[in-house]
Amino acid sequence: MGRVLKDGPKIGEVAAAAGVSRATVSRVMNGQSTVAPDIADRVREAAAELNYRPSTLARSLSLGRSSTVAVVVPDLRNPMFHQVLRGVMDASEAEGYRTLVAETADRTADESAVAQEARARCDAVILVNPRMPQEALEELLPQLRPVVLVNRTTAHEDIPSLVIDHAQGIHRLVDHLAGLGHRHLAYLRGPAGSISDIPRREALADAVARRPELRVDHLAGGSTIDAGFEAADQVLASEATAVVAFNDLTAFGLLARLNESGVRVPDGLSVTGFDDIELARFANPALTTVNVPHAELGRRAWQLLAEVVADGPVPASGRTPETFVPELTVRTSTGPVPPPRALTAPSTDLSGRAHRHADDDGGPRWSARGASWQLELGELVLAHSMGGERMPTVHSPRPHLHPVRSLRGRLLTDRSPDDHRHHYGVSLTIPDVDGTTYWGGRTFDPEHGPMLLPNHGHQHVDHTQMLHRGATLRQEIRWIDQDQRPQLHEQREITGAGLEETEAWALRWSSALRAEHALTISSPAVRGRPGAGYGGFFWRLATGDEVEVLNSAGAQDIHGAPARWVSVAVRHSEDWTSLVLAQQSADPVPWFVRASDYIGLGPALAWGAPLKLAAGEVHPVELLAVVVDRRVDADEVDRLLELGEGRVQAARST
Numbered sequence: 208m209g210r211v212l213k214d215g216p217k218i219g220e221v222a223a224a225a226g227v228s229r230a231t232v233s234r235v236m237n238g239q240s241t242v243a244p245d246i247a248d249r250v251r252e253a254a255a256e257l258n259y260r261p262s263t264l265a266r267s268l269s270l271g272r273s274s275t276v277a278v279v280v281p282d283l284r285n286p287m288f289h290q291v292l293r294g295v296m297d298a299s300e301a302e303g304y305r306t307l308v309a310e311t312a313d314r315t316a317d318e319s320a321v322a323q324e325a326r327a328r329c330d331a332v333i334l335v336n337p338r339m340p341q342e343a344l345e346e347l348l349p350q351l352r353p354v355v356l357v358n359r360t361t362a363h364e365d366i367p368s369l370v371i372d373h374a375q376g377i378h379r380l381v382d383h384l385a386g387l388g389h390r391h392l393a394y395l396r397g398p399a400g401s402i403s404d405i406p407r408r409e410a411l412a413d414a415v416a417r418r419p420e421l422r423v424d425h426l427a428g429g430s431t432i433d434a435g436f437e438a439a440d441q442v443l444a445s446e447a448t449a450v451v452a453f454n455d456l457t458a459f460g461l462l463a464r465l466n467e468s469g470v471r472v473p474d475g476l477s478v479t480g481f482d483d484i485e486l487a488r489f490a491n492p493a494l495t496t497v498n499v500p501h502a503e504l505g506r507r508a509w510q511l512l513a514e515v516v517a518d519g520p521v522p523a524s525g526r527t528p529e530t531f532v533p534e535l536t537v538r539t540s541t542g543p544v545p546p547p548r549a550l551t552a553p554s555t556d557l558s559g560r561a562h563r564h565a566d567d568d569g570g571p572r573w574s575a576r577g578a579s580w581q582l583e584l585g586e587l588v589l590a591h592s593m594g595g596e597r598m599p600t601v602h603s604p605r606p607h608l609h610p611v612r613s614l615r616g617r618l619l620t621d622r623s624p625d626d627h628r629h630h631y632g633v634s635l636t637i638p639d640v641d642g643t644t645y646w647g648g649r650t651f652d653p654e655h656g657p658m659l660l661p662n663h664g665h666q667h668v669d670h671t672q673m674l675h676r677g678a679t680l681r682q683e684i685r686w687i688d689q690d691q692r693p694q695l696h697e698q699r700e701i702t703g704a705g706l707e708e709t710e711a712w713a714l715r716w717s718s719a720l721r722a723e724h725a726l727t728i729s730s731p732a733v734r735g736r737p738g739a740g741y742g743g744f745f746w747r748l749a750t751g752d753e754v755e756v757l758n759s760a761g762a763q764d765i766h767g768a769p770a771r772w773v774s775v776a777v778r779h780s781e782d783w784t785s786l787v788l789a790q791q792s793a794d795p796v797p798w799f800v801r802a803s804d805y806i807g808l809g810p811a812l813a814w815g816a817p818l819k820l821a822a823g824e825v826h827p828v829e830l831l832a833v834v835v836d837r838r839v840d841a842d843e844v845d846r847l848l849e850l851g852e853g854r855v856q857a858a859r860s861t
Contacts, residue, residue, distance in 0.1 A: 216257040224253040276512065277307045277325035278505075279318075280335045285430065285456060286484040287501055291335055291357065294505020302513065304330075315339050315400060319347050326351045331516055333357060333508045338400050353515040355508045359402060360528050367511040368528040369504055373403055373481075376497035376533035377410035377451065380479050381421070383495070383535055384449045386577030388544035388588070389477065390420050393447035395428030395438050395457050404453065407481075411451070428453050435460025439468065448476065448544045455480035455487050455496055462490060462540070473542030474610055474618060483536050492623060493538035493599070500531055539598070539623060543581065543591045543610065570858055571703030571712065572677035580671065580680055582703045582714075587614065589703060589712060589834075592680060594668055598631065601659065602647035605666040606684065607634035608701070614712060615836045617784045621749045626805050630747040635718050635828060637742040637812065639729040640664070640695065643688040646742065651731035664688045666697070678702050678858035696721045704854035706847070711835040713851030715859075716744060718828040722820035730813040738767060740814035741799040744830050746788065748806040751777035756802050757841045766800045772848065773798055773808055776838045783838035789848050791829035831855065 218236075222229045227250060234242050235250040242250070253259075278295050280288040296306045309325040311318045315338040326332045331353040337344055348354055348363055356368040384392060394411055397404030411423050424445045428438050435457035442450055442461065452458035458480035465472055472478050472492055480487060483498035507529065571584045573592075582590040590611045595604030602623070609632030611619045620632035629647025638646035643664040649657040670683040679702040686695035702715040732740035754777055760770035772789035790796070790810050797814040801807045810830070812818050820826055833851045 216259045218259075221250065221253050221257055221259050224257060225250045273328065273330055274303055275305045275307050275329040276509070277309055277322075277329040277332045278335060279309045279311065279322050279325055279332060279337075281311050281318075281338055282313050282430070283308070283310045285454070286486060287454070287482045287499070288335065290484065290501035291505040291508075294502035294507075295333060295509050296505075297502075298506040298509040299513075311338075313338065313398070319343065322347060322351055326354075331355075331512050333505075333512060334359075335508075336403070338402065353512060355512045355515070357504060357508055367515065369508055369511075370528045370530050371403070371499055371504075372530050372532045373406040374410035374413070376481060376499070377407050378414060379497055379533070379535040380451055380481075380495075381411070381414040381418075383537060383577070384451075384477060384479070384541065385418060385421065387449075387477065387541060387579075388576060388581075389449040390544070391422045391424075391445075391447045391449075393424045393426055393442050393445050393450045395426055395435065395442070395450060395452045395461070397428065397453040398430050398434075401430070401453075407453070428457050430454055430456060432456050432460035432463070435462075436464045439464035442476070443468070443470065449541065450476065450478045452478065452480050455482045455484045455490075455494060458494055458496070458540075459486070459490055462492075462494075466491070472540055474622075475545055477541040477544075479541060481533075483533075487536075488538060490540065492540045493597075495538045495541040496536055497533035498536045499533045504531060537597050542593075542622075543576070543579075543588065545610075570678060570705045570854070573673050573680045573703070574677065582680075582701075584614075584703075584705055584712065587616075588612065589614075590701075590714065592701070593632075595631075595666060598647075599628075600665075601663055602629040602631070603636070603645045603663045603665060605631070605634050605636060605645060606668050606682065606699075607631040609633070611714075611834070613784050613834050613836045614707065614710060615782075615784075617779065617782070617836065618749045619784065619786055619834055621747045621805075624747070624750075624805065627747075630745075630805075630807065633716075633744075633746045635666075635697065635699070635743065636745050637728055638731060639727075639734075639742070639813075640686065641688070641726045643694065645686060651734060651736050651739065653735045662689050664694070674700070675702065675859050676861045678704070678861065693723045694726055695723060702855050702858055704851065704858045706833070706850055706854060709835065709847060709850065710837055711833050711847065711851075713855055714832040714834070715852075715855040716828075716830045716832065718744075720820075720826045720828065722822055722824050722826075724822045726820055728813050728818040728820070730811065732811075732815065733813055733817050740767065740797060740811040741809070743809055743812040744828055745799075745807060745809035746786065746832070748775065748777060748786065748808075750806060751779045753778040754802045754806055755838070756800060757839075757844070758798070759844070765798050767797050767814065769795045769797050771795050772844060773800060774839055774841070774844055775802065775806060775808060777806065778838075785833075785835040785837065785839040787833040787835070787839060787844055787847060789831045789833075791831060792827070 218232050222232045235247045309321050311321050318339050332351045333355050335357040360368050415421050426441050480494050480496035483496045487494040487496050571582050573580050580592040581588050590608050594606050598604040609620045609622045622631050636646050638644050645664050650660045652658050667685045668682050672681050682699045684697040685693050688694050698719045700717045704713045730740045730742045757774040758765040758770040759772045762768050774787045776785040796810045799811045833847050
């Protein structure tokens, strides 16, 4: 005969053991205070000895409540709703409630039935983002009381509601993109019938009314990753320079398709989302979006529901919806507007056009663009100076130049590339200052090799100003270690000058590093990794079809050797662009040069030996860069550098 499973102890057994009635046991287990304390203690002791647990179902039937709240959502595939649920569950569990989740699978016709069935099983309902028409919603809500409405409003003044200010979120995204120079945006609409889509479209229309220069194309989108993926072709066909996606999931799909298509974000197109779900910061690149506090929405929804359950309906004097305003979260999926497509066409000669602008305004000039700065020659943007606020901590956040372009609009920098995520355009970056890395990524350990350590410092820009009638950008920068202690103070000056008659322009970088205390600057080469003497001024270039490296020393392999200048020419299709970097000191240091697995170069501060600085000692780092829209021969480099230095000195003398 099979084994018979014995049920747990019954309420009658507890009553017999305690010598009381079943009703008395029930009152004690339900927390009622009508039982004498000594009898209640006897009942609890008997229950503990018998390991008795009251039936939740029986207690619910007895009390007429289930201690369960239903949360009805339209689509559990969207992580946004997971965050709302987490907020509800965290808040309600603390008060002894469980959460039942019901999904309508975006079927508007089923919403009413699903919500009513959930209410029949639970004490109350939180209705999140219902899709049904307003008239149907107003008819349904009284049948669900007690109920709280999330992301919709109602005419029923006794029903609490929470709403998100979608319009304010859109305005903040548009202001951010406009500040980066974008004038042509594409909006990927939400799914058909989405109530949240309406205020977003209205906000975009208002933005266009406020900014006559702004254009917004409304394109078919949706709310899923697949929808964003499928929308990529129409986005590219629109020739917009930035995209506002309906939500983060749509933006994820768009980013994936753009990556497959070879479109770099944000260099070729900026992309923004909406919601700031938990995965947004892990996108590639990290997604600029607006943060909607969904978990807080869930917690507040429970608080309002608990008030209604405890105190009864709200008086007819009325309740206004509580509004949550999204905050802008800027990451690396947005950047300066790329040059017009015509500027990158091989047949377009901009040198004469740029020269005419230079005659008018005296050459390249820096101008403020929101929280960043642009070096402009007429209507051409030659360089963009960015802070490090949007960089991940493990990349050692620092100010840098990106993008840097030639007079024809060809890209000369790379930022967070696939091979080395911690490379950022043009910057002053050192792998080891007394154990702190300002290079980013992994640190070389002699015993274990490259390791990811929590030793990433950051560079903070304290002050920025323009000098020499805007030709020079000066920045005061603090280098702060992983323990938030200052190590170096840097005064950086970056000057631009035009050399249009040679299809080129020049950039002079001057940094003075002052040690806050005695310290040592080192590199992996010093610690036992041969050839890895990198650290100092570093220029990461965009890859091309062919690379040619020349240098003043005539050496075939300049990596690790001193030379006054190094020239790197990169071919894209049939067009060549050259970058010439020249050290300005009389005693040049060895160069770190990579041209095979990636293209990056710069003079090394600590190639074969550490650089030791006393407290208050200042170490200069000075280079001249010349960007040329053709392949440069070795015999003409000296003339280019002489011309560039002369133009820079002239610009600095104003």
